[in-house]
Structure formats: structure tokens, C-alpha cells
Amino acid sequence: VQSDAELVNAVLNGEKEVFAALVKRYERPVCAAAMDVLDNHMDAQEVAQDAFVRAYENLHLLRKASVFGPWLMKITRRCALTAARRRPRETALDPTNAFPSEKKDGQLDEERQRLLAAVVKLPESEKQVIMLRYFSSHSARDVAGILGRSVGTVTKQLSRAHKRLRNILERSEK
């Protein structure tokens, strides 16, 4: 597996198509991050596209190629917040919103939403590992390759993230 840094440098050196690999790798984490803000799968997908295009446009401004993931997440969050602000006010007044338990199409149920919110709150390094491992379905070995870390580190970060998530969820249940 090629690391993020290698892919970013390849794109910067003119191989534009390589950016597709980065999009593929991060599409789900990006969607997840957008959903945390927007609470709607369709909107999240649109925001994800915008975030990728913006990342591509500003890739030359990225100081460290290895931090592509966290950087992309920041862009996504900013795009999502902007989109949320632009969303028509009526949504907030929509009577269907009065029954949040009722799952609408393209929305996560309450439990998953809580879990997603907990994932987003994780420290940057752990969040990235969790997102790549579970959202993008990479093996721990692959995640290590993508992030340029050792397998041991990734495994440790995963177990720490699990513990942290469990704590967060338990606290929120109380």
C-alpha cells in the first residue's frame, strides 16, 4: 500500500490521476465527518465532493504530505459547517424534526450518530486510524502503510481508541 505522503507527492509532481486513489481511500471518512455536522447522507456526499475538490486545489499549500488525512478532515469540517449555515432555515422548523427517533432516509439512527460523534471527538491520530480501519475497511497493516506508522503503533492506537470510545459512550448513556 502506498502511503498518503507518496500519493500526495505524486499528485504534486503532475500525476493528477493519482488523486483518485486518495479520494477512494478517504471517501468514507470524509462522508462520516460531514455527516457528523450535517446529519444527512445526501448533503454529506455533496460536501465530501466539495472538500475533495478544494483539497486538490490547495494541495500545494499542504506543508507536510504525511498529514494529508487530518488536513482533509479539517477542510471537510469547514465545508460542512458552511453548508449547514447555507441550508434553508425551514429545515430547523421542519415538524418531522420534532421526532428524532423516527429515522428518515439517509439519516443515521440515534445510537450510530452518538458513536460517530464520539469518533469525531477522538484525538487526531486515533480518529484517523479508526476511520481508515472501520469506515474504509483497511486492515491494520494497510492502515500502518497508509499513515507511515508501524503496525504495532496502529494496533496500540486502535485499542486505545476502542477504550476511549467505550468510555465516551458509557458516559453519554448515563
Place this chain on the structure above:
Amino acid sequence: MTAKSNIEEKLEELGRAISSDGSIVENVMNRIKAKSLTGPHAGKAQNIWRKIRKTRIAKLASAAAVIILLVLLNRGRDHVLWADVSAAFKRVDCVHIFMRFTNEQEGKVIGTEQCWIRKPNLYRHEKSITTGNVVEKTVIIDNGVEKLELDKKAQTAQFSESLQDILPGPMEMLLFVKFFREPDTTFAGVKFIVSKIRQECTREELAFDVKVLPASGLTKAQDQSKCKIWADKKTLLIRRVHISPKYSGLKDASLRYVFDYPDIDPNMFSFNIPEGYTELPKKVRPVVSGVVQYPDGSPVADAKVHIRGFPFHHLRKCRTDEAGRFEAKGDYCINLRFPIRLCAFPPDSPDLAAWTIITDPEPWDKEDDYPDFPVPECGNVELVIDPNGRAFKCERATGIVLTMEPALQITGTVTDQASQPIAGSKVRVISLKYKRASLGWATYLLEITDSRGRYKLTNQPVCRGAVSLTLSAEADGYIPSEKEVLLDGSLVYEGVDFDLCKAKVGIK
């Protein structure tokens, strides 16, 4: 263990819930291609930029460079000097100037002056002054050779010689203050200091302040006068000038020039005398002429001749030819008023000088005149008689004989309070005292002290009857000092020393 697998399961479920139909990759790549985004700029320049952004020092250095560049650009934009405005004015071929005098208290227009200038030397000037119900109007047309004056009230026309050879140019004649010379230069005894008034500059106009200082630096600070000039920011051409009443000489009046730069019809400068006008005989310029000779009667060639009439600061200089003859023409603006003083200095003898004074043969008030003046031979003096039958100025003074006599020599040193010599200080005679009167007698023979602070004033005419001479010494950064030298009949005065005090900051 179960808890762990539980959270893992939940995460896997969440991952599945955030499904993607794979359209994102396709859409993003299509958008990138469709927009033909320049995106991540590959290439060396980009890499260099990335490197610059990487280190803190490089970042600070680039920020400093940007700030310096901005400061420089800003300075450049703001760097319009009076010299630029003056140069723009000089490049213009046609100028029309409208001048208006208004009574400051009543706001009433008491007179207007208009001037049309077409380079190189066509000049028309119209002046009208209202006194009560009477409007006096005069027109002057000057083509650099001849000058025609039309008086509407008297219905007269009179030709005379052009004055443009005396004054630097017709426009400067009109703008009687020599604003359009380079700033900080000295002319006719005054110094012009032009500075930008930043707080009054707008997007369209630049504002300049003109200070007029006596060049001698001896006059007190409150004597300086001011005028303001506004220029167009784009063309740098002068839009208007406002002269303070104090400087214009008009009490309780404000004087305002308004400039425009149209193409002027050359017919405006034709010498046509309107019907019904009486042509007066051609006016002759005042002339002072004569010879300079040694005591034995032989001519002094290449001698400097200084002629000074009233007002005192006006000096006409000329030199004698091989036969010792000199001739100086006056102008109509500053007439040869009494007393007229003439001095002549031989080119190579420091101990000789010649002088004479032409006094008023019929003084207004005998008591106020200078009865102690010995009146030497003046030759033929033609006087201008005023309507009351009195002579008030000299029209022509010819046949003046200036004979060399032994001259005074004054020596001394200029030091500071610590007795250290001041090199480069200026020493000159500024006045001459008689028993009952004092006379400004700046011979313009200036001496500059050497490295040891010494000076030697030579060629000072012995003015019979004079009681004392007053000398002044001045140097940059010191307060000028004056000293009186009592004349006891001898020709050499030594040890006329000056101690100058350091001036406070800002005083020259």
C-alpha cells in the same frame, strides 16, 4: 473481550451505514478535469514556494521582504516633489491665469488680473481695479522684443522695450514670487522652501506649502511669508495658488490665482492699438552709465560695478568694457529711486574701490535726508517729475565717473564660544552709519572664513563722513552676530573678531 468486540461491531456497522455508491471518486475526478483546475501546481517554482513556507525563518524573511516592498511602493507613490510639479508646469505651452483680489473682511472683489502666456515669449496681461465707482483697466502685451501698454481710462497706448531679458520669463514676472524655480533656491534675496502638506493632499489634489525666507538669514522668523499651491495629482499641473495677504502686500485682502491650460489664440498678442487711443512717445528704460577710472585717469577694464537703488535688496550688477565703460538698464517695476549707490571694484587690486551716491536733489524733507552725504560728481541725472512738480526717481543717470580710491581692509576671525575657529562662515558689511543717519550698505562683497576661521574683507569703499561700519558674521548652526567698527581714518582694521553662539536645533 465481549465489550471490545461489541464496539468493533458497532464501528463496523457504522462504517457500513456510511455507505458510498462509489460516485464520489468519479464525480470529484470529473469536476477536477471539467474545471481544468490548475490545482496542485507542479514544478520548481511551486516546490520553492513550499520550501519557503516550511521554515519559520524563511517565512519571517519573506514577510519582511513583502513589508519592505509595500513600504517602497507606497513611498514611490507618495514621492511627488515640488520639482515634479514645477517641471510639469514648465512643459506646458499655454497658460491662462486668473487672479482675483478680494477684500478679506467684506469679501468684495476689488480687482482682477488675467494673464495669457504662450511659450516661448508671448504674454498678455489685463488688470482691472475698482476704486469706488471708477474702474481702471490696463492691458500689457509683450512679445519678448517690444511691449505695448494700453490704458483704458486715459485712452493711451505706449510702446516700450520688452522686459523679458531682465526677468527670467513672463510667467515668472506675473507670478512675481519665483515659485516655479527649483525649491530651496535663492533668488532676488529671498529663499523659497516648498514642502508637501500631507494632511491636505487628497485623492485628486496635492497641496504644497511655500515659505519665503530672506536669503540672508538675518531677518527674524516672523518675517517669513506663506503661500499654498494645489496641484492635480494626475497631471501634476497647478490648479490654484493662494497667497496670504501678508505676502501679497495687500492689507486685508486675499489674493487667489486660478490656473487653466487652454490653447491660446496667437491673435491675443497682436499689437493693434484700439481706435480712439492716443499713442504716447516710446518709453525708454532707465539707464545708469558711465566710466570707471584709476586715480591717474586710465580706464579700469573688467571692473565689477554694483548699482543699488531703492528698495535696498535690488541690485544690478555689470562689468566695464576695455575702455572702462559700463551701462546698466533698469526696469519699470523697480525704478531707480534715491538714493542710488554705485560701487566699482577693480579686478585685481584689493586695496582700491570707487563709489558714489546719487541723492535726491530736491528731498521731500531736508531733515529726513542724509545731509552728511558728500555728493560726488554724478554726471547728468535726468529726473522723472511727478504731477506735483517734484522729482521722485531717476530716469537716466549718464556720464557718471567712478574714480578708484584707497579702500578699507578689515580682517579678523570667527570662532565659537570655546574659541574654536568656524570655517565657512560668512562675513559682510551690512550697514554704514553717519552722524545722523544709517544706511544699509551691503556691498555684497562677502568673505568666507578659511579653516582657521580667518577672513579678510577687501575693496571696502571709504565713505567719507561715515562714522562706523557694521559687520555681520553668520554660520550654519550658529546665531548670527553683528559688530560695529568705528572708522578713525585709517585704511586697515585688524582683529575684528566674532564669537558665535550655538543656535538651538532648527535655527540656521
